[in-house]
Amino acid sequence: xxxxxxxxxxxxxxxxxxxxxxxxxxxxxxxxxxxxxxxxxxxxxxxxxxxxxxxxxxxxxxxxxxxxxxxxxxxxxxxxxxxxxxxxxxxxxxxxxxxxxxxxxxxxxxxxxxxxxxxxxxxxxxxxxxxxxxxxxxxxxxxxxxxxxxxxxxxxxxxxxxxxxxxxxxxxxxxxxxxxxxxxxxxxxxxxxxxxxxxxxxxxxxxxxxxxxxxxxxxxxxxxxxxxxxxxxxxxxxxxxxxxxxxxxxxxxxxxxxxxxxxxxxxxxxxxxxxxxxxxxxxxxxxxxxxxxxxxxxxxxxxxxxxxxxxxxxxxxxxxxxxxxxxxxxxxxxxxxxxxxxxxxxxxxxxxxxxxxxxxxxxxxxxxxxxxxxxxxxxxxxxxxxxxxxxxxxxxxxxxxxxxxxxxxxxxxxxxxxxxxxxxxxxxxxxxxxxxxxxxxxxxxxxxxxxxxxxxxxxxxxxxxx
Amino acid sequence: xxxxxxxxxxxxxxxxxxxxxxxxxxxxxxxxxxxxxxxxxxxxxxxxxxxxxxxxxxxxxxxxxxxxxxxxxxxxxxxxxxxxxxxxxxxxxxxxxxxxxxxxxxxxxxxxxxxxxxxxxxxxxxxxxxxxxxxxxxxxxxxxxxxxxxxxxxxxxxxxxxxxxxxxxxxxxxxxxxxxxxxxxxxxxxxxxxxxxxxxxxxxxxxxxxxxxxxxxxxxxxxxxxxxxxxxxxxxxxxxxxxxxxxxxxxxx
Numbered sequence: 001x002x003x004x005x006x007x008x009x010x011x012x013x014x015x016x017x018x019x020x021x022x023x024x025x026x027x028x029x030x031x032x033x034x035x036x037x038x039x040x041x042x043x044x045x046x047x048x049x050x051x052x053x054x055x056x057x058x059x060x061x062x063x064x065x066x067x068x069x070x071x072x073x074x075x076x077x078x079x080x081x082x083x084x085x086x087x088x089x090x091x092x093x094x095x096x097x098x099x100x101x102x103x104x105x106x107x108x109x110x111x112x113x114x115x116x117x118x119x120x121x122x123x124x125x126x127x128x129x130x131x132x133x134x135x136x137x138x139x140x141x142x143x144x145x146x147x148x149x150x151x152x153x154x155x156x157x158x159x160x161x162x163x164x165x166x167x168x169x170x171x172x173x174x175x176x177x178x179x180x181x182x183x184x185x186x187x188x189x190x191x192x193x194x195x196x197x198x199x200x201x202x203x204x205x206x207x208x209x210x211x212x213x214x215x216x217x218x219x220x221x222x223x224x225x226x227x228x229x230x231x232x233x234x235x236x237x238x239x240x241x242x243x244x245x246x247x248x249x250x251x252x253x254x255x256x257x258x259x260x261x262x263x264x265x266x267x268x269x270x271x272x273x274x275x276x277x278x279x280x281x282x283x284x285x286x287x288x289x290x291x292x293x294x295x296x297x298x299x300x301x302x303x304x305x306x307x308x309x310x311x312x313x314x315x316x317x318x319x320x321x322x323x324x325x326x327x328x329x330x331x332x333x334x335x336x337x338x339x340x341x342x343x344x345x346x347x348x349x350x351x352x353x354x355x356x357x358x359x360x361x362x363x364x365x366x367x368x369x370x371x372x373x374x375x376x377x378x379x380x381x382x383x384x385x386x387x388x389x390x391x392x393x394x395x396x397x398x399x400x401x402x403x404x405x406x407x408x409x410x411x412x413x414x415x416x417x418x419x420x421x422x423x424x425x426x427x428x429x430x431x432x433x434x435x436x437x438x439x440x441x442x443x444x445x446x447x448x449x450x451x452x453x454x455x456x457x458x459x460x461x462x463x464x465x466x
Numbered sequence: 467x468x469x470x471x472x473x474x475x476x477x478x479x480x481x482x483x484x485x486x487x488x489x490x491x492x493x494x495x496x497x498x499x500x501x502x503x504x505x506x507x508x509x510x511x512x513x514x515x516x517x518x519x520x521x522x523x524x525x526x527x528x529x530x531x532x533x534x535x536x537x538x539x540x541x542x543x544x545x546x547x548x549x550x551x552x553x554x555x556x557x558x559x560x561x562x563x564x565x566x567x568x569x570x571x572x573x574x575x576x577x578x579x580x581x582x583x584x585x586x587x588x589x590x591x592x593x594x595x596x597x598x599x600x601x602x603x604x605x606x607x608x609x610x611x612x613x614x615x616x617x618x619x620x621x622x623x624x625x626x627x628x629x630x631x632x633x634x635x636x637x638x639x640x641x642x643x644x645x646x647x648x649x650x651x652x653x654x655x656x657x658x659x660x661x662x663x664x665x666x667x668x669x670x671x672x673x674x675x676x677x678x679x680x681x682x683x684x685x686x687x688x689x690x691x692x693x694x695x696x697x698x699x700x701x702x703x704x705x706x707x708x709x710x711x712x713x714x715x716x717x718x719x
Contacts, residue, residue, distance in 0.1 A: 053547070137715070267560070271577040273573045430547070466547060
């Protein structure tokens with residue numbers, strides 16, 4: 001050590017020249033950010049998990065007028081004005097227990113809704129539950145809970161509680177759609193261990209399942225028919241195998257259906273994360289599942305025959321998302337995913353769908369059945385396409401700080417049609433955010449996204465946080 | 467001839483001693499910046515654009531050193547209101563971001579933790595001596611953030627592990643006190659990304675430690691962030707907290 005000190009001294013003489021260049025960096029220190037007094041100051045953390053905001057969103061939509069298969073009414077409104085009061089709150093009951101609430105109150109005006117109208121006000125009760133930790137890291141939860149699974153961004157095959165849970169989405173971005181979705185009434189227990197976790201939940205049937213069509217006059221109805229129309233349970237467990245790998249396994253049961261799933265992620269170098277999400281089980285194709293649900297809920301009369309089918313029998317089918325995320329030095333994060341839904345439409349399913357509906361009026365029972373299938377797929381958050389490519393980019397501090405640019409494109413790999421969206425959000429201050437969002441679909445008249453009535457839309461929004 | 471051999475051996479030995487000691491300097495500075503026991507702090511970040519305060523954020527940070535000397539960090543945002551409740555887990559090479567709005571946890575890369583709401587890699591507890599190998603460049607007299615002259619070791623740190631955030635770091639540590647004064651952080655391509663000044667040394671977590679870091683964006687030098695540690699205290703932090711499935715369960719009352 002003495003020798004080292006000698007050499008430090010020697011080097012010190014050699015480098016004794018004052019590093020004048022370094023002192024220029026001091027000019028970059030904000031003058032108004034002078035060092036705090038030499039004592040610690042308290043900062044409030046009372047907000048905790050809570051978030052409250054008001055949002056106003058005005059949307060304009062243009063529709064296609066040359067659809068091969070016309071969509072029965074109601075069509076998407078040409079304009080839609082929403083004032084939203086959104087809250088996520090927690091109230092502690094004891095040091096190891098709390099009650100959580102999450103919900104949104106909507107004031108809605110639309111071109112075809114009228115005012116005043118009982119459809120002008122409705123409320124989404126997303127979550128209301130109690131949670132207790134009876135012993136360290138053992139949890140019991142009861143109430144309406146939003147349970148989310150999966151590691152992918154664009155399509156989550158293992159997110160079993162996504163079905164019928166999304167209502168009144170203001171965006172088509174699948175990674176954001178989860179933000180205003182309904183939880184499910186359930187009992188849940190979880191144990192978080194040192195290197196893994198296991199949880200089990202049971203969601204009982206409390207009412208008959210609701211039809212697919214969204215009720216614009218739902219008011220303050222909690223819509224349990226969308227989330228608790230059947231008995232369901234889920235067990236999932238994760239285990240840390242190495243610093244890189246913590247796989248998760250899932251087992252899900254609904255009615256007489258069993259599903260199994262897994263989630264895997266790993267980092268590759270400094271900038272890349274790779275992920276795989278798989279779910280499989282015996283199930284109907286999306287067409288047969290939709291028509292069976294339509295009959296169960298009375299939307300499709302019992303005596304009306306199925307106009308289209310994928311065979312009508314259950315067999316083992318898989319859903320897979322495999323993807324990578326990549327972040328650049330310029331603060332852009334790209335996600336590229338391949339999505340596979342074996343239960344989705346094959347090319348021949350599409351051919352039959354268009355052949356059956358082409359040239360028929362929107363009042364035709366056949367056309368109604370064809371569009372019911374698509375509404376069902378949208379409601380259960382399953383891709384209609386069998387194979388899709390999803391690319392999303394998120395650019396933080398685009399041009400100026402606090403301006404975030406987000407865009408995605410979802411391409412049907414079979415027909416090349418696409419769903420696209422570009423969004424810019426500017427956090428003007430810590431409390432105010434302004435945004436604009438433009439979306440659209442492209443593709444031929446006989447394609448997945450090119451046959452949708454909604455062509456383009458633009459949304460302007462302002463948000464005030466409290 | 468003997469002279470040459472003698473000086474060659476002396477130089478080799480001295481170089482070895484220097485390399486060892488440069489690493490020791492960085493380790494000693496690490497111990498000043500970070501407590502070795504598990505702790506909880508509140509960290510406030512104030513961002514400036516052209517010297518004007520632009521935004522403010524705060525989060526509660528839980529830190530714990532693992533057996534290899536790496537810090538595991540778990541944090542939750544409490545400000546600004548739009549980010550309240552968002553959580554980030556930084557554990558070795560495993561980084562997760564949790565958003566309570568969507569109830570979803572997303573794995574992020576080492577690069578992604580430096581952008582957006584996860585842009586906290588610079589100010590979190592990190593042991594540079596673990597992730598970087600250091601050599602001594604020279605002794606220099608530079609001004610600290612308060613424009614006081616400090617005689618410093620000027621060190622160069624090269625990334626030695628995959629968990630190192632930056633490829634290269636220039637680091638100035640005050641002689642005698644081992645207080646870190648300043649750091650310059652470079653990307654893989656050699657681009658200067660950040661300049662950090664450590665200042666406001668106060669009694670915190672059982673020792674005199676820097677309570678503030680001034681982080682200057684070297685790419686856009688109009689941008690700067692001041693990070694301040696508050697409400698620091700030792701607290702038991704179970705290992706079980708440092709995994710994805712614990713993120714939704716974190717309570718910071």
